[in-house]
Every structure is written in structure tokens, then in C-alpha cells.
Amino acid sequence: MRNILTNILDVFFPANCKVCGKKMKIDRKVCFCAECWNSLKTIKEPFCVYCGKQLSMPNEHFCADCTVSRLSFVDNRSAGVYQGVLKEALYEFKYKGKKRLGKYLGEFMAAYLKENGGLEDIDLIIPVPISESKLEKREYNQxxxxxxxxxxxxxxxxIKDVLIRTKDTLAQYELSREDRFKNVNGAFDIKNPVKIKWACILLVDDLLTSGATADECSKMLLGSGASQIRVFTLARGL
Ligand SMILES: [Zn+2]
Ligand SMILES: [Zn+2]
Structure with a gap:
């Protein structure tokens, strides 16, 4: 019934693309027009070889943060920069119940890896967990x-039963760089460590900005027997 209604609504009141505002006839669940989707671009060099941050000068290899101190993972790569269509899409996917966007965003991430590599020697993939209360509210971990x-x-x-989130933390975007590291300290725990012994792990998250969350997860995994952590995220914060 709901589908029939949605189809009728689409014909008479087409939904607007969340980015350009253009009317779209079909598929209001996806919420972006084809043109906006096709404008989605993967990150190109120059970016920091460690944390994947987009850099502005062609001969730069490291960002300012990584020249001062390195985080616990080998490197981070992100499929795209956190702006424009990607920023909107992640917002809809994460906070507006548009679970279906996961397929398209997953495709975008896979396309990046196919083009740039990054899975050499990877044994396991581990997603960054969200807290029980967020999972209850959102109904899925994006x-x-x-x-x-x-x-x-x-x-x-x-593997989803090794890295566990033990406490709900404040939203990272509200905090300074230093406080972001303090905020996630002690937020994770490890179960079934035997599953990650000697493993090269690809830690997956939706967004990396300061790298504090990925750093904390990496420390926990390395402390429990993993041999190496590489991080791959959908978007890299500016
Ligand atoms: Zn559009
Ligand atoms: Zn860096």
C-alpha cells in the first residue's frame, strides 16, 4: 500500500534532489538526482600519505598534524572529501533513515579501492561500532x-564481535582536536581476541576527521594481537 502511495506521490509531487533541488520523478528513497550522484568524485593526490587528508600543494606528502605525531594505524584512505554531495549523502544515510544509500556509498568506496588498491595483505574487515543507544535510535550501524x-x-x-563500543561518547564534531582524543579514550573494548591474532585489519568507518576514533580502535586491536591496522573511510573531513 505504501509503495503504491509513494508511486502516486512521485508522479504528482516529485521529490526534490537534496543537493541541487531539482525535481526527481522516481526513487524518493535515494534522494539525489543522477547528475548529483555522477558528480561524486574520489580523492585524488596530493593527500597526506598517512592520514589521507587532502593537501593543497602538489609536492606535499604529509599534513601538519602527521609531521608532529603519527597515529596508531599504518594509514587512512578515504574514498571522497567530506563536502558537497558526499556530505549530504552521509547525513541522509546516518541521520535520516536512508538506509538504502548504503548500497550506493558502498559502491563508491569499492570503486575507490578497485582504482587505487589498498587491500593488499588485508585478512579481515572490522567496522567501527556505534553505541547501543545510537543503534536503538538509528536501527542500523551505517x-x-x-x-x-x-x-x-x-x-x-x-568481523563484528571483536571490537565493541562500551560507552556512548559526545559527538566528535562539537569538540576540539585535543578533546576528541580524550572523548573516545576507553570507549571500546575487545572480545574474542583470538579472531584477530596476527591479522592485518582494514578498519572501516564512515568519516575520519581528527582520526581520534580510528586511533583508539587501532590501539585496542593492536593491544589484543592484531599485527597491523589500515583504515578506510567513506569521507575525509577537511
Ligand atoms: Zn541533484
Ligand atoms: Zn596526515
Missing amino acids: TEILADYLGKYFEIPV
């Missing part, structure tokens, strides 16, 4: 959906 897509696509096992 990062898990992305990790599942990549795992299926590249035939790499996705």
Missing part, C-alpha cells in the same frame, strides 16, 4: 552496512 558491502564485494571476512 558503518557496518558499508563494511558488509566491501566484504561481500572483495570476499574478505567482516
Whole structure:
């Protein structure tokens, strides 16, 4: 019934694309027009070889933060820069119940890996978990959906019962860089460490900005026997 209604609504009151505002006839669940989707671009060099931050000068290799101190993971790569269509899409996917966007965003991440590599020696994929209360409210962990897509696509096992979130933290975007690291300190725990012994792990998250969350997860995984952590995120904060 709801589908029939939606179809009728689409014909008479087409939904607007969330980015350009253009009327779209079909598929209000996806909420972006084809043109906006096709404008989605992967990150190109120059970016920081460690944390994946987009850099402005062609001969730069490291960002200012990584020249001062390195984080616990080997490197981070992000499929795109956190702006424009990607920023809107992640917002809809994460906070507006547009679970279906996961397939498209997963495709975008897979396309990046196909083009640029990054899965050499990877044994396992682990998504960054969200807290119980967020999961209850959101009904899905957006990062898990992305990790599942990549795992299926590249035939790499996705492990979800090792890295556990033990406490709900404040939203990272509200905090200074220093406070972001303090905020996630102690927020994760490890179960079944035998599953990650000696493993090279691809830690997957939706967004990396300061790298504090990925750093904390990496420390926990390395402390429990993993041999190496590489991080792959949908978007890189500016
Ligand atoms: Zn559009
Ligand atoms: Zn960096």
C-alpha cells in the first residue's frame, strides 16, 4: 500500500534532489538526482600519505598534524572529501533513515579501492561500532552496512564481535582536536581476541576527521594481537 502511495506521490509531487533541488520523478528513497550522484568524485593526490587528508600543494606528502605525531594505524584512505554531495549523502544515510544509500556509498568506496588498491595483505574487515543507544535510535550501524558491502564485494571476512563500543561518547564534531582524543579514550573494548591474532585489519568507518576514533580502535586491536591496522573511510573531513 505504501509503495503504491509513494508511486502516486512521485508522479504528482516529485521529490526534490537534496543537493541541487531539482525535481526527481522516481526513487524518493535515494534522494539525489543522477547528475548529483555522477558528480561524486574520489580523492585524488596530493593527500597526506598517512592520514589521507587532502593537501593543497602538489609536492606535499604529509599534513601538519602527521609531521608532529603519527597515529596508531599504518594509514587512512578515504574514498571522497567530506563536502558537497558526499556530505549530504552521509547525513541522509546516518541521520535520516536512508538506509538504502548504503548500497550506493558502498559502491563508491569499492570503486575507490578497485582504482587505487589498498587491500593488499588485508585478512579481515572490522567496522567501527556505534553505541547501543545510537543503534536503538538509528536501527542500523551505517558503518557496518558499508563494511558488509566491501566484504561481500572483495570476499574478505567482516568481523563484528571483536571490537565493541562500551560507552556512548559526545559527538566528535562539537569538540576540539585535543578533546576528541580524550572523548573516545576507553570507549571500546575487545572480545574474542583470538579472531584477530596476527591479522592485518582494514578498519572501516564512515568519516575520519581528527582520526581520534580510528586511533583508539587501532590501539585496542593492536593491544589484543592484531599485527597491523589500515583504515578506510567513506569521507575525509577537511
Ligand atoms: Zn541533484
Ligand atoms: Zn596526515
